[in-house]
Amino acid sequence: MLLIDCPHCGPRAELEFSYGHEAHIERPKDPDALSDSDWAAYLFLRENPKGVILERWVHSHGCRRWFNVARDTVSYEILAVYPMGAEPPKLEQARYV
């Protein structure tokens, strides 16, 4: 069970949070301008890297606030927690063969 450092409540156990999948996927400003396949890509296609992933979490059984997390999908180490809307921090990508 991950230990997630909620920016508002401090480090809390994963079971208080809900997962929000990949971060920084912006809703298209003009959905009609997108082809069906581009719209489907926005809806369904997500990265699944072996290494650092930027993802969203919400402290659903706490302050109910959303925030971003940079997490290594191999070690599960949380490398950064940063607010919604902020640019992701510069991180050295962990290398895995």
Add this chain to the structure above:
Amino acid sequence: MAQTTAETSPQAQSPAPAARQPFRLRDGGRVDRSRLVSFRFDERELTGHPGDTLASALLANGVHLVGRSFKYHRPRGIVSAGAEEPNALVQVGRDPRTEPNIRATQLELFDGLSVSSQNRWPNLEFDVGGVNNLLSRFLPAGFYYKTFMWPAAAWETYEKAIRQAAGLGVSPSKRDPDAYDKTFAHCDLLVVGAGPTGLSAALTAARAGARVILAEQDFLLGGDLLSDRSAAIDGRPALEWLAEAEAELRSLDNVRILTRTICFAAFDHNFFGLHERVSDHLPFAERGDGRPRHRLWKLRTRQAIFATGAIERPLVFRDNDRPGIMLASAARSYLNRWGVMAGSNAVVFTGNESGYATALDLHQAGVRVAAVVDLRAEAEGPLSEEAKAAGLRILAGHAVIGTEGDKRVKKVRVGRLGSDGASIWGGGEEIACDLLVNSAGWSPTVHLHCQAKGSLVWDEAHACFLPDKAMQKGQATVGAAAGAFGLASCLAGGEAAGRAAAEALGLAPRAPARRLEAEDRDFLPMRQLYCVPSDKPLGQGGKHFIDQQNDVTAADLLLALREGYRSIEHVKRYTTTGMGTDQGKLGNVNAIGVVAEHLKLPLPEVGVTTFRAPYTPVSFGAFAGRDVDALLDPVRTTPMHSWHERNGALFEDVGQWRRAWYYPKEGEDLRRAVSREVKATRDSLGILDATTLGKIEIVGPDAAELLNRVYTNAWSKLEVGRCRYGLMLKEDGMVMDDGVTSRLDETRFLMTTTTGNAASVLAHLEEWLQTEWPELKVYLTSVTEQFATMTLSGPNARRLLGELCDLDLSNEAFPHMSWQPGRVAGVPARIFRISFTGELSYEINVPAGQGLYVWQTLFRHGEKYGITPYGTEAMHVLRAEKGFIIVGQETDGSVTPLDLSMDWIVSKKKDFIGRRSLSRTDIQKPDRAQLVGLLTQDPALVLPEGGALVETMREETPVPMLGHVTSSYWSPNCGRSIALALVKGGRGRLGKTVICALDGGKTAPCTVVEPLFFDKEGERLRG
């Protein structure tokens, strides 16, 4: 009945308090000989002493045969003295407290303990299933896969018989009467294992001020020190150091010692699962008193040290599974810790120095050591030299090539081993014995390190896997678990790890005055053979067991390889090696070795199978804890719940809510009660407790804009005091929720959601607000529980409400789809004129605390109208008559508003969540499942909900599905059955016939109609 009679015991001439335990030494060990503990094993009453395990007590009584094996029903004995035990699994206690597959080697003896052996019928000595052993050549690896595949339909028949024959013990027949607990814990340092390494680590860190939890699976601290009579630390017996270390740890406030506690799992971020057996060791009369049986510890620590030791690896030789054949270290533990001789005439079979330690201890204790059979060409090493000096007979360069004895080993055959390690020279010598101990080497217990995704490295010299890099921060594996097998190394390694942990915690550990003095003896030199050859080819004339619990032999592994399996994970699953309750603690490395040799691959290339939690089995009770019965899940009830109960309501669970389902009167069944409630509502007046509908207050200058974005229809122009129905989609265009939202004032709306979706709709809105539209000035607050909601419905609703409130309720002053604040029975209320029944309806919201009062007042005044409470079932019928959908019943996450013919509510002028998806090509297809009404040709027949719909019935299968029935009821107002259904291209089938498949091959033809059955013009609603 006993395998060994007292006459053969060397202790027979010394009757002491332990007179009935012929194999107990007169002194030594950690048992209290001044007290006897009585226990029962099958039909036998036996005694042991406090400090015994079941295994040590059985051996003290000369009992070796303790069970029958899983597949071949071969007689089996005690192999180990710990968690790795594959054979000595017993059924403990009586129904319903009975528990199967308990390791006798870890079961603490207590007065009144009653156990039975497993997997035998009619009894352990004579077991009918033993015939499987004779048939074993017909039961190869993958037997079930190969034999029971055809015909496929017969599997259900086979399965019953196979399940009957499978499994070792029996489950309780009734619910568990014991209590269990769960707890969270946090510490600076978790030390797993309280052998010399763990004690040294815990002491070092604790002295520096770290908050330490020391977890030990045993009931005593000390680990291997308890089994080693010659160990010395600082020139004194090691047990003295142990006593001092324990005393110091127990004196420190910052240390918690958990004995009888196995750390069974390492999860992410230094989170661990520990299973504490709190009262299993107590006589039944002393249990209870508020203490749980087991406790689950959910522990988060900053640092973790795995001082989990190592497990001796058995040699794989022909017929290595007879009772009386055990690990060398186990025989040594029984001798030194429990004062029990595991036999009187021993043969030691070893490929390393460990076997000699046991040989010497046995010899010294008076057990005859008939021979030490050593795989190594020369018996070299400090203990070998001692053995030579003691005059023991050593057969170097030899191997045990076979054993004999049915319920106890009687003799071994020994042959000269070829230098290649693969052949045997000569027919061999027979040596009589009643105990055969063996040692192939040691396997570090790397489970926690590996569960935490740490990597392993192969140590060729010791022939074992060692922890390499830990994946997670703050974890270290030390001592024998890290390949430091000598006592001095363990003490030093523990000290260093404890110091490193303390430093990582920001503490300043004191330097020790000096290192503890101890011997640092390894078990090298060794000769490793994964499969000891015999004088016959493998698989002929006997069995080389790799996994004794699952009866997997070396020949089975080779068969799997011949059949083309290569990955060790596949070989494991095909042969089931390592898949028993012991998870292959003894057999796995041998299995990998056999596979590697056969494939001519370096062993690390074959690799290990995945280490998964739990390390040893954990009771279901511990996971459940107190969260059973009423505490399993919260039950939410409305302020009027007590009224519903008093008035005979039956309830249904909707999410966590307990809602009144229907209110049967004397002699009424569901259909008659619901028909009465439905009829009364349409004819005069019904009342529904609608409190459970989700209510979200949406406040802020951008509240209307938020609604515009999340609902399919437009909200900006909704006037204060008006209500509007809204449909909410997910971004994929599928219907997610619906409900009525009312404008309370310019910047304040009250949204209602379906009962089951209240939390998820709130979360959905919050997600979009916070992550995509932070610029919107809106707050969301759940107010579901702040209000009690009751719906008056029916032609007399206005009359009754008029008596209890002073508002003008006329159509002009208070039209359909509007709301007004007022007082009802003197209580401040919000009154919404909205309808889910198609009748004139008022939804009255009052503060929750006054709900029951208002409800009862409505009943008092409503008597003259025959006011009738109706439950969820009648509500479903009423709305179905009007063709109103229920999200989650008519929809299932794959239904769009277009499929529901709800285009009228989908705005063309603005964007909203899910809009773009509705124009995708697939969503526009005319043959999508669409909502329609169904009328059975037989009006009395009520279709089953979920019933499959087809166009025509035909012989050949599959028959193409058209859709399914989503709602189906008897409608008293229509005088017939009605149904809603999702049907492919349903809108184009109006007036046509579809067929619903019924049970028993029957069918029901139905006419497709508009999904509206009653008051098609909607006059009643506005009346």
